[in-house]
Structures are given as C-alpha cells and as structure tokens.
Amino acid sequence: MLHITDLQSTVADKPILKGLSLSINAGEIHAIMGPNGAGKSTLAYTLGGRPNYDVTGGSVDFDGQDLFDLAPHERAAAGLFLGFQYPVEIPGVSNLQFLREALNSQRKSRGEEPLSGGAFIKLAKEKAGLLGMDMEMLKRPVNVGFSGGEKKRAEMVQMGILDPKLAILDETDSGLDIDALRIVGAGINTIMRAPDKAVLLITHYQRLLDYVKPDFVHVLAGGRIVKSGGPELALELEREGYAEIVA
Amino acid sequence: MTAVALPTRRSEEWRYSDVESVASIWPVAAPDVIVVGAGEDVARTLLQDAADGAVIVRDFAVTIGAGGTFRAHLLNIGGQLGRVTFDVTLGRGAHFDLNAAIIGGGTQTLEVVTVVTHAEPEATSQQTVRSILADHATGSYLGRIAVARDAQKTDAAQSVKAMLLDRTATANAKPELEIFADDVKCAHGATVGELDSQALFYCASRGLDPKSARTLLLQAFIAGLFDDMADEAERERFEAAALAKLAALNMAEKLA
Numbered sequence: 428m429l430h431i432t433d434l435q436s437t438v439a440d441k442p443i444l445k446g447l448s449l450s451i452n453a454g455e456i457h458a459i460m461g462p463n464g465a466g467k468s469t470l471a472y473t474l475g476g477r478p479n480y481d482v483t484g485g486s487v488d489f490d491g492q493d494l495f496d497l498a499p500h501e502r503a504a505a506g507l508f509l510g511f512q513y514p515v516e517i518p519g520v521s522n523l524q525f526l527r528e529a530l531n532s533q534r535k536s537r538g539e540e541p542l543s544g545g546a547f548i549k550l551a552k553e554k555a556g557l558l559g560m561d562m563e564m565l566k567r568p569v570n571v572g573f574s575g576g577e578k579k580r581a582e583m584v585q586m587g588i589l590d591p592k593l594a595i596l597d598e599t600d601s602g603l604d605i606d607a608l609r610i611v612g613a614g615i616n617t618i619m620r621a622p623d624k625a626v627l628l629i630t631h632y633q634r635l636l637d638y639v640k641p642d643f644v645h646v647l648a649g650g651r652i653v654k655s656g657g658p659e660l661a662l663e664l665e666r667e668g669y670a671e672i673v674a
Numbered sequence: 675m676t677a678v679a680l681p682t683r684r685s686e687e688w689r690y691s692d693v694e695s696v697a698s699i700w701p702v703a704a705p706d707v708i709v710v711g712a713g714e715d716v717a718r719t720l721l722q723d724a725a726d727g728a729v730i731v732r733d734f735a736v737t738i739g740a741g742g743t744f745r746a747h748l749l750n751i752g753g754q755l756g757r758v759t760f761d762v763t764l765g766r767g768a769h770f771d772l773n774a775a776i777i778g779g780g781t782q783t784l785e786v787v788t789v790v791t792h793a794e795p796e797a798t799s800q801q802t803v804r805s806i807l808a809d810h811a812t813g814s815y816l817g818r819i820a821v822a823r824d825a826q827k828t829d830a831a832q833s834v835k836a837m838l839l840d841r842t843a844t845a846n847a848k849p850e851l852e853i854f855a856d857d858v859k860c861a862h863g864a865t866v867g868e869l870d871s872q873a874l875f876y877c878a879s880r881g882l883d884p885k886s887a888r889t890l891l892l893q894a895f896i897a898g899l900f901d902d903m904a905d906e907a908e909r910e911r912f913e914a915a916a917l918a919k920l921a922a923l924n925m926a927e928k929l930a
Binding site for chain 1 (some may be wrong): 875
C-alpha cells in the first residue's frame with residue numbers, strides 16, 4: 428500500500444530524513460519509535476505534504492500512485508489520513524460542518540455523490556460513539572476548548588468518518604490518560620484493523636502498543652530506519668532505552 | 675461630520691480615507707438622526723453593497739436615552755469608497771452595540787468610523803469589527819471613545835481584527851480613548867493577520883481543496899457577527915452577501 432524508497436527531506440532547508448525506506452502492506456500495522464529529533468514527525472508531515480517540508484530525494488508510492496504528484500487534499504481523497512500530534516483549533520467552524528465539507532470534498536474528487544445531511548449525521552453519531560464522544564461536542568468549534576485527550580479522540584472520530592485506507596498517526600497517544608488511551612486504542616482497532624487498511628503509528632512509548640498490537644516495529648534515528656523487528660522490539664526498547672539500540 | 679469644507683487627510687477622521695473620491699459627492703447629506711428614547715431598544719441594519727465605483731458616505735447621529743439600547747449591524751462591502759460613521763451619545767445606563775464586517779478587494783476603501791460619547795454614568799458600549807481585505811483594498815476602523823467627567827462605571831469595549839489576503843492590502847485600526855472619569859472600564863484590542871497556514875494545512879489534510887479551505891476559514895473569521903440579528907431573513911441576506919463578496923474576491927487565483 429505504501430512503499431517509501433530512500434526518502435530524503437528537509438524542513439526549512441535543514442536535512443532531516445536521510446534515506447528512509449519502508450514498505451507497508453494492506454492489513455498491517457507498523458509502529459515507528461525513536462528518540463526526540465529522529466525525524467518521526469517530519470516523516471508524517473512529509474507524507475502529508477505540509478508546506479516547508481520539502482522532498483529532496485527518493486520516492487513514495489501510495490496504492491500505485493506517486494504520492495508526491497498529489498496535493499495534500501488529493502492525498503486525503505486518495506485515502507491518506509494524518510493524525511496530528513497537535514490538532515489545530517479552528518474557531519467559528521463546528522466539527523460537524525468541518526467534517527461534512529471535508530468528506531464531501533473528498534467524495535467529489537473521487538467522483539462520488541455528496542452525502543446528504545441526514546446520512547452524514549448518522550455516520551458522525553456512530554463514529555463519535557466509538558470514541559465515547561457525544562454529538563454536543565461535535566457541534567462545538569473544531570478543537571476549540573477541547574482538552575488534550577479530547578482533541579486526540581476528536582482526531583479519531585475524524586478518522587472514522589473519513590474512512591481512510593492508510594492512517595499515519597503522529598503521537599496520537601501523547602496527552603492521554605490511561606482510560607483515554609484504552610478508548611483511543613480500541614477506536615484505532617475498530618476503524619483501521621481490516622484486510623484492506625493499514626496504519627503507521629508514530630510513538631515514543633510502548634504503552635499505546637499494548638492496545639494496538641503492531642505487526643512490525645521500526646526504530647527511526649538520524650533520519651533513517653536503523654532497526655526493524657516484530658512487537659518484541661518495542662518491549663526491548665522500553666527496557667533498554669534508545670541509546671542501546673541506536674548505538 | 676458637520677464640516678462644510680471638503681475633508682483632507684490632515685483631519686484625523688479622514689486620515690486613511692479616499693478624499694479624492696469624496697470630492698465627487700461633496701457636500702454629503704446631513705446625518706441620519708436616530709433618537710432612542712429612555713428604556714427603548716432600537717436595532718438598525720445596513721448592508722452597504724453599492725455598485726463598483728460608487729462613492730458612499732453614510733453618517734448616523736444617535737442619541738440613546740437612559741436605559742435605552744441601540745444595536746447596529748453593518749456589512750460594508752460595496753463601492754469605491756464605502757464610509758459609514760456613527761456618532762453615538764449614551765445617557766445613563768444606556769447601551770450601544772455595533773457588529774460590523776468590512777470585506778474589500780480591488781482598490782476599494784472601506785471605513786467604519788465611530789465616536790461614542792459616554793455622557794452619563796453606567797452606560798456600556800461594545801463594538802466588534804472584522805475586516806477581510808484583498809488586493810489593494812484599504813479597510814479602516816477609527817473608534818473614539820469619550821467618557822465625560824461624571825460618567826462613572828462606564829464600560830466600553832472595542833474588538834477589532836483584520837485579515838489580509840494579500841500583502842498589498844492595508845488595514846488600519848485606531849482606537850482613541852478620551853477619559854475624564856476615574857471609575858471606568860475601557861477595553862480595546864486590535865490585531866492584523868493573515869490566514870493561518872497551519873489551519874489551511876489541517877483543512878487540506880482532511881481533504882478540503884484550497885479554495886474551500888480558505889472560504890471556510892474566512893467565513894469562520896466573521897462568523898457570529900450577525901448571529902444576534904432579530905430578523906432572520908435579514909440575517910440570511912447579510913450572510914449571503916458576505917459569502918458572495920468573498921467568492922468575488924476570486925481568491926483561488928491570487929492565493930493558490
């Protein structure tokens with residue numbers, strides 16, 4: 428589904444990713460772990476197409492398409508979802524309005540009919556329920572006045588409604604208490620654990636991986652994948668620390 | 675505002691205006707006089723959407739009696755020069771409320787000028803102004819608040835925010851406080867900014883195309899200004915006119 432080959436990118440002209448390769452197949456969940464400054468968030472933003480994150484080498488194939496031929500909104504319509512470490516607040520726009528416009532914009536670019544108001548509300552209610560959010564919260568402006576944990580849950584509601592093929596979740600576990608972590612973990616499994624979907628989890632800690640079991644774990648350091656393994660690698664990292672592995 | 679001589683930019687309240695255009699319609703008509711009686715609640719709406727090239731100056735002189743309220747909703751989007759002024763005098767415990775949006779493009783000059791005089795104690799005023807300016811447009815808010823010596827417990831607030839869609843556009847915000855009483859609250863805040871690139875990327879990452887994302891964020895910027903309009907049909911007319919004006923700024927081409 429996602430094939431990254433020798434990816435190099437810069438942030439504001441500073442090289443961060445230095446030849447990163449990674450393949451993710453449908454039905455798989457991958458976790459990327461690594462110390463601060465390794466380039467984890469840069470990988471997420473580079474794949475998402477954030478301005479100032481410039482690709483300077485390598486290639487990324489997403490479902491048979493050159494990912495970098497697509498503008499950020501086209502990547503979303505093609506089935507890529509980026510879960511933000513710090514979800515952005517948009518005062519004056521309700522979650523429902525935001526998501527309905529986003530969903531229908533995606534459907535339009537895929538040549539599908541827009542979803543009716545009623546059908547959308549039904550969908551939103553169902554996905555919000557998965558994450559323990561009520562519709563009142565979705566009537567509030569996007570992320571405004573939400574706690575850290577509520578923002579992350581709202582991100583997962585967005586993911587549920589937009590129904591992507593591939594989710595790249597950047598530290599979705601940060602700022603979550605134990606209960607919220609369990610809810611978010613269950614949400615990720617329900618929404619994304621499917622033979623035709625895949626997830627790339629970016630995280631500092633093992634604890635999210637107790638709820639969302641990865642098939643593969645990779646260690647990112649110095650802009651490259653320096654080690655790959657199964658779920659046991661995450662436990663090893665937790666025990667030994669990054670310094671041991673990265674050295 | 676009662677001056678007979680043609681205004682010049684040397685005069686403070688015309689400093690940012692398009693005085694060349696004003697010459698073509700000078701002298702302007704006398705101000706609309708609005709008298710709000712004690713305890714009365716009066717609302718006025720003005721959708722200034724004159725044709726391209728028109729020169730519009732509308733002046734209002736408002737007196738609000740004790741305990742009375744005057745609410746004004748203004749959408750200022752039309753003409754080469756669109757200038758709307760309010761000269762408001764508040765009696766004891768009176769209230770003045772202004773919600774105004776300016777949306778301009780091309781070489782338009784759009785202005786809201788207010789002089790709010792708290793002549794007696796315990797009066798309150800709240801002014802909220804949002805401007806969206808593209809191309810070479812100029813949008814200005816000049817707001818003077820005068821608090822008389824005896825007007826204790828005055829509570830006056832101004833919130834002014836401008837959004838520039840092009841670096842060539844200009845926003846002016848000028849609060850002016852003249853306070854002769856000592857137990858008063860006068861708050862004013864003014865910001866000038868651009869569309870938030872983080873918010874634009876967040877919208878894009880959810881699948882909104884650039885034009886829809888910009889329209890959504892700009893709508894959000896002026897959202898709420900007209901929510902409390904009593905007449906629903908009038909509110910819808912304001913919102914539709916604002917949206918059409920935003921579309922007419924042809925942002926897609928310029929900002930893509």
